[in-house]
Amino acid sequence: MADFDHTIEQEHALRRARLQKVGIILGAAILVLALLILSTRLIGDRDASPSADARERAPVQTEESAEDTALRAEAQQRLAAMRQRLQETEAKRPFVNFMADAFVSLQAKLDEGVILYTQRDYTGALAQFNLIEEGLRTQTQRYQSAYTQAYEAASQAFAAENISGARRDNQRALTLNPEFAPALALQARLDVYDDVQALLERAHVAMMENRFDAQRDYLQQVVLLDPAHQDAQEALAEVQATLQERAFLSALNDAVRHLEQGQLTQASSAANRADNLISGRAEVRDVRTRIQAAQTARELAAIEQQLTAFMAADEWATVAMVAGNALQKYPSHEASQNAQRKAQQITQTQARLQSYIQRPERLTDLGILQNAQQALRNAEALANDSAKLAFDIDRLHDLVEEANRPVSVVLTSDGRTFVRVLGVGNVGVHQEYQFSLRPGVYQFEGRRDGYRSKIVSVTVTHQDAPVQVHVVCDERI
Numbered sequence: 001m002a003d004f005d006h007t008i009e010q011e012h013a014l015r016r017a018r019l020q021k022v023g024i025i026l027g028a029a030i031l032v033l034a035l036l037i038l039s040t041r042l043i044g045d046r047d048a049s050p051s052a053d054a055r056e057r058a059p060v061q062t063e064e065s066a067e068d069t070a071l072r073a074e075a076q077q078r079l080a081a082m083r084q085r086l087q088e089t090e091a092k093r094p095f096v097n098f099m100a101d102a103f104v105s106l107q108a109k110l111d112e113g114v115i116l117y118t119q120r121d122y123t124g125a126l127a128q129f130n131l132i133e134e135g136l137r138t139q140t141q142r143y144q145s146a147y148t149q150a151y152e153a154a155s156q157a158f159a160a161e162n163i164s165g166a167r168r169d170n171q172r173a174l175t176l177n178p179e180f181a182p183a184l185a186l187q188a189r190l191d192v193y194d195d196v197q198a199l200l201e202r203a204h205v206a207m208m209e210n211r212f213d214a215q216r217d218y219l220q221q222v223v224l225l226d227p228a229h230q231d232a233q234e235a236l237a238e239v240q241a242t243l244q245e246r247a248f249l250s251a252l253n254d255a256v257r258h259l260e261q262g263q264l265t266q267a268s269s270a271a272n273r274a275d276n277l278i279s280g281r282a283e284v285r286d287v288r289t290r291i292q293a294a295q296t297a298r299e300l301a302a303i304e305q306q307l308t309a310f311m312a313a314d315e316w317a318t319v320a321m322v323a324g325n326a327l328q329k330y331p332s333h334e335a336s337q338n339a340q341r342k343a344q345q346i347t348q349t350q351a352r353l354q355s356y357i358q359r360p361e362r363l364t365d366l367g368i369l370q371n372a373q374q375a376l377r378n379a380e381a382l383a384n385d386s387a388k389l390a391f392d393i394d395r396l397h398d399l400v401e402e403a404n405r406p407v408s409v410v411l412t413s414d415g416r417t418f419v420r421v422l423g424v425g426n427v428g429v430h431q432e433y434q435f436s437l438r439p440g441v442y443q444f445e446g447r448r449d450g451y452r453s454k455i456v457s458v459t460v461t462h463q464d465a466p467v468q469v470h471v472v473c474d475e476r477i
Contacts, residue, residue, distance in 0.1 A: 071122035078129040079117060082110055085136060094177055098146065099139040106135050147176035151183045158186060163193055185228065192225040199225070200232065207239070212246075215239050248277040255287045259294060267291050300326075300333060307339045314388050316350075319343040346386050349379045353392040356399065363403040364440045364461075372400055406436035408466035409458075417446040417473045422455075434466070448473035 086107060090096055096103050113128035154170035157163075167190050173183040189196075203218035219236040222229055251274035258267035268291055275284045303326045310318045323340035326333055356363065356372045363369045376396055383390040413419055415431040422443040427433060437460045446454045451473035460467050 068120075068122065071126070072120075075117050075122040075125045075129075078126060079113060082113070082129050082132050086110060086132070089136065094175070095140075095143055098143050098176060102135060102139050106132050109135070143176070147173045147180055147183070150176065151180060151186065154183070154186060158190070163190065166190060189226050189228060196222050196226050196229065196232075203235070212239050212243050216243060244277055248274050248281070251277060252283055252287065255284075255291070259287065259291055262294075264291055264295055264298070296330070300330060300335075303330075303333070304335045307335065311339070311385075314386050316343045316346045316386060320347060342382075342385065346382055346389055349375070349382055350386075350389055350392055353379060353389075353396050357392060357395050360399045360403070363399060364459075366440065369400065369403055372396060376400065402439075402462070404438055405462070406438055407460045407462055407464075408434065409437050409460060410434050410466050410468050411444070412468070412470045413446070414472045414474070417448045417451075417454075417471060419444060419446050419471045421445075437467075444469055444471050446471040446473045450477055451475060452477055 089103070109128050109132050113125045113132070116122075116125040116128060150169050150173035154166045154168075154173060157165035157169060166186070170183055170186050170190060173180060174187060177183070199218045199222045203215045203222070206212070206215035206218060216236065216239045219232055219239060222232040223236055226232065251270050255267045255270035255274060258264070258270060267287070271284055271287050271291060274287075275281070303322065306322050307319055310316075310322060319339050320343035323336040323343060326336040327340065330336065352375050356368075356375065363372055376393060379389060379393050383393055411419060411427055411430060411433045413430055413432075415429060418426075418429050419433075420426040421437070422445055424437070424442065427435070427444075439461050441457065441459050444456045444458060446456070452475040454471060454473050454475075456469065456471050458467060458469050
């Protein structure tokens with residue numbers, strides 16, 4: 001490295017000497033050029049016509065051709081561009097140091113191009129500018145090749161764990177181009193190489209001792225120091241996967257243990273924790289299925305317990321409500337289906353019996369009485385399931401018996417009128433006749449030859465017993 005620096009210093013000294021030499025030559029050339037221009041003007045003034053006639057005889061100077069105008073414009077543009085490029089190149093000190101003499105030569109060519117331009121030799125000036133551009137291109141390629149090759153050698157040495165060689169070649173690349181990003185990245189890795197190796201050794205020991213947490217921590221430090229360390233990244237991913245699998249199995253075991261102990265909330269929480277660690281695993285789906293089945297069984301058991309309690313309390317309207325709510329969530333729950341069906345039968349039967357109990361006077365109607373008796377027969381099958389229903393059955397049964405108990409009826413007539421009870425039967429011809437009828441509304445019809453028939457409507461109730469009925473046909477036809 002010292003030899004390389006000494007070489008660069010020698011190149012700097014040579015360039016300064018050449019620059020001084022070129023400066024002296026350019027100064028002399030400019031001085032000669034100024035004297036030539038001054039002498040030309042003096043000769044021109046002397047030869048100028050002292051009179052108007054002489055001026056009129058002097059030939060008119062030829063105007064610049066279109067081709068010369070175009071060449072001048074192009075040369076002017078290229079001159080500005082070349083001057084700008086050389087200024088920009090000069091600002092890149094490592095590049096200028098690398099090509100040293102070549103850069104002095106390029107500057108000399110630019111000066112020659114300026115002189116040619118001032119002499120209106122635009123073609124010659126453009127040729128100089130082309131040489132400058134070609135020279136810059138060649139030197140740029142040489143420069144890029146030099147620092148790139150140095151970096152590649154350093155990179156290969158680093159891959160082969162030849163760290164001293166890698167440091168030497170990479171330093172050479174950065175000396176040539178301090179801003180070369182790949183070399184800067186490699187230098188960052190070289191700077192932390194010793195620390196990285198120490199951490200990798202600790203990680204290896206931790207792995208051998210099955211201390212995976214410590215191994216992970218060491219590898220994370222390595223990746224933090226050297227993000228481009230591919231082996232460390234792969235090892236870190238592997239140990240993280242191992243730790244994740246262990247955490248997953250631990251959470252899964254917790255879920256199973258809580259499930260077996262009937263702690264369904266804790267089991268569900270542990271299953272969620274396992275799924276968050278590694279999603280989509282079949283083991284988690286299986287445990288969740290078992291948890292759901294246990295939750296369902298627990299909820300159904302609670303529902304059945306409620307149904308049994310309300311049945312025992314003879315609260316069949318509440319039974320119907322609980323069963324209906326349960327069937328919305330569990331449509332195939334047989335116990336709820338049976339309870340709902342039984343509750344509907346009992347509540348509907350109670351409502352029907354109450355319609356007769358609350359209006360017992362309707363039982364005087366034979367059709368309604370028959371319907372009440374049929375309702376009693378239907379209700380008997382449910383009497384053992386509901387004490388309230390059994391009580392209503394007894395009440396209605398008493399009302400039906402009362403409705404069916406005959407009422408004493410006393411018929412009086414004239415001994416000539418034939419009397420019958422419509423829909424019941426004939427009474428016959430009597431002056432006074434006593435018989436019995438069930439409560440209700442009856443029509444007594446009287447007939448006698450030569451007389452208009454007569455119908456008398458009578459309401460038979462126990463309150464009016466004995467019921468007096470008088471039927472006589474006394475209106476002649």
